[in-house]
Amino acid sequence: MRARAPLPALAAWAAALVAIWLPGWPFAPVLWAAAVLALGAAIVFARRESRHPLDGWLPLLALCLSAAALVSTTVAVQAPQRQPVRLLAAAEDGRPVALSGMVLSMPQAQSSAFGFGDATRVRFALRVESAQESRAGPAVRLAVPVRAFAEPPAGSASLEIGTRVSFTARLVPNGPGEPDAFRAYGTGPLSLDASPPWYLAWAAELRAEFREAAASLPGAGGRLLPGLAIGDTSAVDEGLDQAMKTSSLSHLTAVSGANCVVVVAAVMLLGAAVRLRRGARVALALLVLVAFTVLVTPEPSVLRAGLMAFIVLIGLASGRPGGGVPALGLATLVLLALDPWLASSFGFALSASATAGLLLLTAPLATALGRWMPRPLALALALPLAAQLACQPVLIFLTPTVSLLGVPANLLAGPAAPAATLLGLLGCLLLPWLPSLGFAVIQIAWLPAAWIAAVAQTITGLPGARTPWLDGLLGALLLAGASALALWLLLRGAGRRRRMRTVPATLAALALIAGVGAYGGALLGTGVVRDWSRPADWQVALCDVGQGDAVLLRDGGQTALIDTGPEPAPLGACLDSLGVERIDLLVLTHYDRDHVGGLDALTGMVETALVGPSSGPRDERLLAPLRDAGVPVQMATRGRQGALGGLSWRVLWPATDDGPLSTGNPGSVVLAVEGGGIRSLFLADLGAESEAALQRLEPLGRVDVVKVAHHGSSDQDPALYRRLTAGVGLIGVGADNGYGHPTSALLGMLEESGTRAFRSDLHGLVLVAPRPAGGGGTLRVWSERRGD
Template identity: 50%
Template sequence: MSLDLRLAVPALAVWLTAGLLIGTPEAVGVVAVTLWLLAGGCTALLVLSRMPRRGQWPGAPRAGRWQTLGGTLVLCCTGAALVATAVGVWAPVRLPSEVRGAAESHATITATITVWSVPVAAKAFIGSGTSGRVRFKATLTQLESRGETTPVSSPVVVFAEASRSGAEPEIGSSLVVRGTLRTTEPGDATVALLFVNETARGVAPPPWWLQWANELRARFKTAATSLAGDGGNLLPGLAIGDTSAVSPGLDTAMKTSSLSHLTAVSGANCAIVIASIMLLGGYLRLRRSWRIALSLLTLLGFTILVTPEPSVLRSAVMATLTLVSIGAGRPGRGLPTLLVVVIALLVSDPWLARNYGFALSVLATAGLLLLAGPLARVLAQWMPSALAAIIAIPLAAQLACQPVLILLNPSLPLYGVPANILAGPAAPIATVVGLIACLMLPLLPGVAAGLLAVAWLPSAWIAAVAQTVSMLPGTRLPWPGGAPGVLLLAVVTVLTLVVVLRGRAATPARWPAAVLVVLLIGLGGYAGSLIGTGIGRVVSFPPDWQIAACDIGQGDAVVVRDGDQYGLVDVGPDPKLLSACLGTLGISRINLLVLTHYDLDHIGGVDAVIGRVDTALVGVPENAQDVSLHERLAAGGAAVRQAARGDSGNLGSLTWNILWPIRGATTMQVGNPGSVTIMFDGRGIRSIFLGDLGQEAQDGLRRASSPGRVDVVKVAHHGSADQSPELYAELRARVGLISVGVKNTYGHPTEKLLNILASVGTLSVRTDREGIAVVAPGPGGTLVLWTEKVADHGPPANPTPAAESVGGAG
């Protein structure tokens, strides 16, 4: 069957134009005028080319190829001009001067907002574990600053304190809040981040046409999450796309195993809903026009229920066009319909061009339309047709989406297709039965409860597959990142498809095969060099690593992780070194930042994280410069809190407690003796971070807040001699992390400290000799230690990068 690709080039032109212009809106006027002139000129030339020339009869054949090319050029220029015009019209509306001015001045504003997404945890929790922050999308409709009130219409992401009653803002409700604004990067779907520093008060409830969905969504989430384990928490995501109940650990497992798309409502969900309505209408013998009308009405309600995220929007519009074309007696074909939808949505909202969800939805659909059939036919030569189809569907979607996924994570999933083969068949069952249960809850609660129990089984199976696959060794393979990585992967994918899909009877594709072999050999060497040099070392980390000590020279920067939630204790001396480490670890946002004290080797790298921090715990400021640092963090959107003994909270499933300094004490509150000392506990590891505490402060800590046994200690003051043997004897840590620079002039770490650690059975791990060091929980209460370089403290279990198991206590 031939493919209709006539709209492919115009769709690509529209997408590229939108993606470029939303990042540089200042150039949109000139570009729009130029594109309209080109569109007009191309149209005129096309019309002239169709007019009969002198000496040519009206019915004479014309140069069809050139006319087709001219038509494509007209569509490209016209579509690009429409996008440029849309950017020019909407950019100043989205980010007016009043909003920009309020963000640049860091002034506290009073804002009226309308909520447009379900609030989810902002991933850092402060206090006793009962309060934290949530984030949600909203439209800023009114701005009051410095006595002036201005009506606006700006999309923002709101960060606010979680409601202690558990009643978060509902979609469609209007609130009045006070807080500060920070603009986002040009081209972002939202123009600013709004950090609320006062409790929001309601202005107007949601309209009726949204309220029914809010109530149904909340009721279904409550009923589903009452079921046991990960299956209950995952079910709302599978059925209606609500992932707010998914734990950080399960979320990470779903992403690692390439199953996270199952909780993103898209074409498959819309197809299931429409097919169910059409089948029901056929059973009831309704006329086709009535079945189509009922399907469209149901699709609208479904879109409201699951919220119109970009992937849902693409699916819903495409399904609508398909139904309308069927009703008109001219059924459309899949690929042209997809391309028409892409052009229409990008013209209506050019900011979709840089939305990963929209891009992945389009690419996955295109992959299924273009590749699933040919791949199934090729695979059917070696296996049953049904099995070939089961394998071809996730493989086609994975091949189409992977070039974009490289931008999110520069590595390839090794077990993505097998995981989808195992989990994929369960997803439609969980989706259909779960959605029916959701709709039945207000009408027949007993029936809904039974359906929920049935839907829980496939949901639990998917969660089990994700957790199991994520724990397998070598879950991801290294690959170049950025635009070069995308281009290279696209070339390799195309060459592979050319070689594989030619069929047995076709002439062997010699030159594509030769180029592919050369690329694969080169990439194999590249991957080996990445792992050997440590540039791509993150892909060989233990998948469930919890602690990573950055190699940032003479200074401290240690990451604590649970799932996709990250804490960072100190930031080292240099923002470039810290940025490199965070990039290696794949970290873009810090949920909990701890600045133990204000020495340069602990705060010098703070510029690398300003604007990327949710919550910052700091010590007592020593001078105006320290206060200014707090203000810079707050202006970047962080909630800055002075920490002292007794403070506690959560980072994902990990609990943290501040052990030192003592609030209100008159001595040892600043400098090294006042270092904020924090302890983390959870997922099999108990760890303590001692900052730069000296012996006197360490003994004071031991008397005031006896920490007891730990698994990992971040050794104080880079291993100086000013240490308390009694404290380390009490800690009896299995691993002691020493952040220290190569050839430092202080003689760190000292023999005294190393002897103290050795005497209590603590394994010394030094960043100056071993580079970045990573600790993960191991089986049977052991620890898994991974280091970038071969360790000097004994023969490693594996070659560089080194990894070994550290036995459990006793």
């Protein structure tokens, strides 16, 4: 009976996904008709004297169909309002639109890759309430969910949930199944129209005080603490966020049912201590629960946890307390009925999956593991294992990898999480009234927060932290099937002492072994097993894109791409192989096809772009897709500089000292990058004359990595490579390219300067990682193939 409770919610979830991905289909009438038929059949069977096996299932089927029909009806009603015709037309024509609305999420800092005066952009959820295509045109009243990317308001004003803003933006429509209807790329800074209303303002002030106090604490612990205590991850940088995800600890920074349980339990215990009646205790707990939900921001996972706790409290007040599984099912169903697009929210899916795993799998797993280990250890292992088994098929859609160290990471970090959460929340509440005491409590909370961050960063750097897996729906289904089969084998003997039936168990075990063996063979055949030896901390990557350049730089969770190669497919394959989903800085050195032909592989991924000088309308047309998507595009000239994570970069060429900028190969962008223990120089397609001019302008010294100019052509200045004395030379070149690249003359220059050449035609993908800890030794270089 317990296992049937979530079925209506699952039916509603499936119906929501189908309805939002296939708009225009008449799902609602069909489902309502089926629900009525199932209900009628249930009534007929209930009136019969003889019992039938369907008697217990027909009412449940009718309920599931009704839930699916309700959600489908909501989609049919809301879908036309999400993407109005006027906004779609403006997006298609690339016309800017003046938008105004309410901020619905905490703004997250975006691309800081440009360090030469560009304002840092912020990303946030916005409910657009009015839109105006021109100053003279009428304002249209709307209620459209948008993901906004814009410059923050000038001055010291800060954005908080509930703030009303206005700005001019270019719109890009999302697919029908996306939680947000549009992406809005601002063309200027935001304007603040109104502060949050009073019922949200108190929480905004409290969060701001807590963020300020936590920011004064050192290291990753100070950045992580607001997320652990109140779910505010605005201070978590890309590097720490990626470490938390890789180590399967990101759930600790999302407010969940556990946080709500702690808050509600504390209130109920306090009420019992002062001898309040049950009704008064429940009413007080409900009030505190609402306030807590506002404080920790109403994200999808928070809404699910808060509504689930609300349902449990109402059950207690009525004297009929229910279990966690029915409360989870009802909370999920209610939220999907209100907003069916939550079904495609990964945050909502992970929150619900983790809770379901904990409720349904923890006790059986602890019992099964208890056969081989002490009960406390079995329970400690069962908790993270249940959550990971439930969440992993969903995570495959985000990144096609499986965490091998997630359970050990949770065992190490898990005990510290409640302490950081409770102490951090207590310190947050004390700050306005007793600032000194509140900050002292926050300082104590920093200790477990710093421990959790250290665990995440350590686990991320270990080999095997992530194992490649098939991506997409097939990969998720394969992993879910393998997990289900493994669970069945493990739990089958846990609930009874008699021996399992030999034949079915043996067949299941053989099927599991055969499936895993077949998949392992496929991995071996595609070289994925070799990928396990890749350095997890690589900083420079030379992609194998044929006769062309595509080089990645990475640090602190931020990624830059220098050129795109000649075709989208090889670049896309390289990015997928390395798990790169966002390009914080795209550098297009010049406009030859072998450097910009793969641009289509980056649709929707680029935050900012730095480009070489244009030679005319053709080059401008190549940049049009970036500008239409709202990507800031800046021209690279000598002296421009910026940061990428902990790396600093500077443009050395083209120069304006001797007149107009050159274009093509002589004017291609040269970038110097330093940080993380590596100094690199990327020479684009310079020839000997431009290289000599560069040396006259710039006092070049020794570097660790050089991206060899023009795919290894013979038009090179030997003095430049002698001056650089790089340890590693990267050459982007295609096999049998017809140009004779790299030439023997160039290879001789590298050999003379002590530079070891790594060529994409021979070595495939090449990764360069910093020297081992301590600073000694040489750079670590990994290549997909052994080369020559």
